[in-house]
Amino acid sequence: MKIGEEILLLYIHIPFCESKCGYCAFNSFTNLIDFKKQYLDSLKIDLESSLNNINNLDSIFFGGGTPNVLNPKDYEEVFKILKPYIGDDTEITMELNPNRDIHALNDFKSLGINRFSIGVQSFREDKLRLLERNHNPKTAYEFIKHAILCNIFVSIDLIYDTKLDTKQSLESELKMANDLGVGHISCYALSIDKDSRFYKMNKNPTLQNSLCYEIKEILDNFSFYQYEVSNYAKNHKSKHNLAYWQGKEYMGVGLGAVGRIKNNRIYKQNDFKKYIENPLKCSVESLNDDNLRLESIFLGLRSEVGVDIENINTKKLEILLQEKKCIKKDNRIYATNYFISDELALWLT
Known part of the structure; x- marks a missing residue:
């Protein structure tokens, strides 16, 4: 590839x-x-x-x-x-x-x-x-x-x-x-x-x-x-x-390694013997724009990276802002408590 x-x-x-x-x-x-x-x-x-x-x-x-x-x-x-x-x-x-x-x-x-x-x-x-x-x-x-x-x-x-x-x-x-x-x-x-x-x-x-x-x-x-x-x-x-x-693309090399290139998630072989025999064989999962949007919310809320406001449901977001579970800065949304980021992401999605 x-x-x-x-x-x-x-x-x-x-x-x-x-x-x-x-x-x-x-x-x-x-x-x-x-x-x-x-x-x-x-x-x-x-x-x-x-x-x-x-x-x-x-x-x-x-x-x-x-x-x-x-x-x-x-x-x-x-x-x-x-x-x-x-x-x-x-x-x-x-x-x-x-x-x-x-x-x-x-x-x-x-x-x-x-x-x-x-x-x-x-x-x-x-x-x-x-x-x-x-x-x-x-x-x-x-x-x-x-x-x-x-x-x-x-x-x-x-x-x-x-x-x-x-x-x-x-x-x-x-x-x-x-x-x-x-x-x-x-x-x-x-x-x-x-x-x-x-x-x-x-x-x-x-x-x-x-x-x-x-x-x-x-x-x-x-x-x-x-x-x-x-x-x-x-x-x-x-x-x-x-x-x-930040949702950047990445390559994975080696046994069972995972990468993401554009809208494709790439999985290298997980079987040791098979990988040695054919290290270039891989499987590919196609991701749609919604998959990538959801991923950006989960990853962004758990870190200082935050999430682009365009990726978030506006009505639900207003509730989180009012409750100070999130803050808004320069059209990005940041969790105020990373330990509940998964719950916030699930609720928003």
Whole structure:
């Protein structure tokens, strides 16, 4: 499929993991690392085809899985393909787990990575065990400290709303991140996805009443600005994620990756063996203008991006403005509380 020159966003999926956490239902595998060469060979074919007719990329995101299960050398050929499309302002993010080689961080930076997104999830030993993470608090602390010394943007993921969480314990965890000098934090409420091991075991270690407002209050006090329901920035925002919420077109490369080009949603094959055999095969879902309008409302209301007023039912909008659930500015509508954005979007649509 030919890609238009306006596509500036690229997601690259690396499906390998050392272990699978109980809550995780992502497209990742713990027993296929021996096939990394075959996977990367297919990924490069997929990548070269996807970049056809592209001039440059605003953002590249390596997600997974655990991208740093692979060594920096494993990515050298991938970056040779990417190099002509990378400019001075291209954001290049890699997701990392903190149990991996700390000394590889500088080598990843040398490849061109300029933003690390580290899946810490918690700084507490008991909570890490509950979540079935395979690192400990000391490992996470040292890994983040070393990442920050690389002098690039560092973001961390934290999970909350586990049965072990209180406002006080979360404040302690977030203070540690702040004291380390982390500039961006993504806080995700624990959810048990249908295909996860926790779901299959009927295990649900979540809190009944969410601590999302407490999270926001704590991060406000540490001068982190909430610019999306789960994302808080101190010294940088995620260009890649913002582009999704702005409804920009994007390419997905790799096993099970998803892209959207104009009115087509493109799904790469989700079967590992089939993807290796034919990385260019994909399925396409046609989206109509109404599909895209609804998507813009859901994505815009959950973030600082907002929604064009033309996409919203005027009568319902007046009610939300009167109740101060939304505000209007320059012909765009913004939710005043991102935590109820899905409910607002459902009501408006």
